[in-house]
Each structure stands twice: as structure tokens, then as C-alpha cells.
């Protein structure tokens with residue numbers, strides 16, 4: 001390889017900051033996989049720069065808006081273009097002048113990406129990594145059509161022929177993704193009250209990988225019999241049926257129920273009920289249009305003292321590009337959210353501090369983002385997963401007319 005893949009050793013100081021999460025989950029192999037996925041996104045970004053003819057558009061230095069103008073991309077593509085420029089700058093491939101708005105400029109001719117070589121290394125590290133790399137390849141192949149306005153990310157990546165890619169990606173055999181499920185499962189199991197009659201609601205359950213992780217964790221702790229209800233909700237009938245088929249086969253006898261639910265809409269009108277001990281969502285809440293409203297609605301279906309546990313992909317610094325955005329920046333749902341300068345300044349993945357603010361604004365107590373990413377980022381700046389937790393107030397609140405429910 002022209003630029004060897006050499007992430008160096010994992011910083012062991014992160015191990016002491018993982019809190020309730022077992023450090024065995026974050027071993028050297030996992031660290032190398034995460035770094036490889038990060039580098040893979042950079043090398044795709046380099047090839048996309050060439051495909052989109054980015055270099056001539058950067059002549060003399062240019063802002064995102066100027067580059068967008070010179071390339072004549074549709075307005076809806078500008079956030080994706082911004083990610084591309086930030087990704088290249090974060091990888092040291094472009095210079096960025098920290099003015100407002102930032103100006104990007106070439107350091108010299110951009111090198112060619114080395115994705116084939118990286119894939120070979122990645123698959124030798126962990127064959128499961130192919131599930132992430134395949135989705136990245138499909139997304140990268142879709143960029144030129146979306147940049148030209150000939151197509152949309154949804155048309156390119158949500159057709160029936162692409163479903164297999166998504167099922168493979170949102171899967172517990174895909175360690176780079178599954179870490180979000182695993183952390184959410186541990187955080188959720190640690191917060192469930194003792195005793196039986198437990199009622200759990202999951203939102204955006206997809207094809208069921210987060211449910212599988214939690215049910216596995218409960219089985220490990222001998223707590224499956226404490227469940228009265230596990231209501232897995234998912235708006236896409238295709239994913240929901242898939243989750244229902246697989247989870248009922250794996251956890252026969254568990255009180256599993258399946259329904260459609262949209263976090264952007266009132267939950268009672270969707271027949272969801274209330275009195276839940278836990279609401280779980282993994283990588284779903286960041287697409288809620290009005291995040292404080294959605295989180296408030298979830299609080300209102302919790303029993304007093306019940307917990308919201310949201311596993312989320314996170315950025316640790318403002319404006320930090322996240323590798324998975326190579327895929328998600330192509331989607332309208334990723335961008336079309338309400339922003340707020342304090343609570344949610346940008347679309348897409350949030351920073352830990354924004355989750356804390358949002359959960360507090362939605363009336364949660366004991367708000368935290370786990371593990372301690374504010375300290376972890378000092379030793380490892382690309383720890384892109386975490387869990388936001390908050391507890392519903394213990395005493396029932398008096399009903400207020402016009403509340404978010």
C-alpha cells in the first residue's frame with residue numbers, strides 16, 4: 001500500500017473510562033476494525049473527490065458553498081459535500097482555514113484511495129467487517145448520481161434489491177455496528193428494576209438486532225422470565241416482519257409483541273400504551289424531526305422511575321466527520337430535522353453534550369451519556385458510539401393540557 005494502514009497501539013487509558021461496559025468488548029482487534037472503517041471512509045472520500053472533480057473546484061481555497069456552486073450540485077447535496085470536505089480535511093488530505101465559514105484548499109494532488117487493499121486487511125482482521133464495507137461501497141457508488149441530481153440516496157439505496165445490505169449491516173455479526181446494541185443492552189439491563197412484570201418498549205427496532213442484544217443480555221442474567229411485555233415497534237413492515245420471525249424463533253416463549261410506531265407522532269394515537277419500565281432505541285432517535293418532542297413523548301409512556309436508553313452513533317467534537325456519514329449523508333431523513341442553536345445545532349449524529357441537554361429539556365432526571373466520552377476523547381478521538389440515558393421522574397406528574405403526548 002502507498003499509505004500503510006498503521007493505526008498504532010490502542011491507548012489503554014480508555015479501558016479505565018468505560019464505566020459499566022466490559023473492557024473485553026473494546027479489545028485491540030475491535031480498535032483496529034474501527035480504525036480500518038474510519039480509513040476506509042477516507043479512501044472512499046478520496047476516490048469521490050476525483051469522481052466529482054473536486055480539486056479544480058478548490059482552486060485558491062473555497063468554502064463549502066463555493067465548491068457547491070462551482071460543481072453545480074443540487075442544494076440538497078450540500079451537506080453531503082460538506083461532509084466530504086471535512087472528511088478529507090480530518091484525514092489530513094486537505095488544508096482547512098478555520099475562518100467562518102471554513103475554507104478548504106488542496107495540499108497538492110489528492111492520492112488515490114486504496115479500498116481494495118484495506119478490505120483485504122479488514123477481512124483478515126474480522127470477516128464480519130465486510131458487512132460495513134459492503135454498505136460503504138454501495139453508498140460511495142451512489143454518490144455521483146446523487147451529486148448530479150439524477151437520483152436520490154433513497155432511490156439508490158432503499159430499493160428492494162438493496163435490503164440485504166441493510167439487514168447485513170444492522171446485525172450483531174457486524175461488530176462495528178453491534179457495539180451500539182451491546183452497550184445499549186448492558187446499560188438497559190443495569191437499569192431495569194428488580195422483580196417481574198417488566199414492560200419494555202423498543203422504538204425503531206428495524207430487523208431486531210438491538211432487541212436480540214438486550215434479550216441475550218437478559219437471558220444471560222436469568223431475567224427473561226421477568227418480562228411481562230417486550231413491545232418491538234418499527235415503522236417499516238418489511239423490517240418488522242423480519243424482526244418478528246427471527247426473534248420469535250430465537251426467544252420462543254418470551255412475551256414479544258410487534259407493532260408499527262413513528263416517534264414523530266403521538267404514541268397514544270398509535271396504540272402504544274404506557275407504564276413501561278424501559279424505552280429502548282438504538283440509532284433511531286437522531287432521525288426524529290423534533291427531537292425534544294419525540295423524547296418527551298417517550299418519557300410520557302414510561303412508568304415513574306422508568307428509563308429511556310438510547311444507543312447512538314455520536315460525534316465527539318463539533319463538526320467531526322463520522323465514517324458512517326459516507327452512507328447517511330445521502331438521505332433526506334438525516335437532514336430534514338428541526339435544529340436549535342443550543343439543543344441541536346446540526347442534523348445527523350449529535351455530540352454527547354447535546355443529548356444531555358435534550359434529555360434534560362424533555363424532563364428526564366439522572367441524565368447521562370455513557371461511557372465518559374468527554375474524557376475518552378482525550379485519549380481516543382474516534383470512539384463514535386455511546387448510550388444516552390435518562391430517568392422519568394419518580395412521582396407521576398399532574399396532566400397538563402397541550403403536553404407532548
Ligand SMILES: C[S@@+](CC[C@H](N)C(=O)[O-])C[C@H]1O[C@@H](n2cnc3c(N)ncnc32)[C@H](O)[C@@H]1O
Nearest residue numbers: 170204205206209210236262263264282283284
Ligand atoms: C439505524 S436503523 C436501527 C435498527 C435497529 N434499532 C437495529 O439496531 O437493528 C433505524 C430504524 O429506525 C426506523 N425509523 C426511522 N424513522 C423512524 C421514526 N420516525 N420513528 C420510528 N422509527 C423510525 C427505521 O425504519 C429503521 O429501522
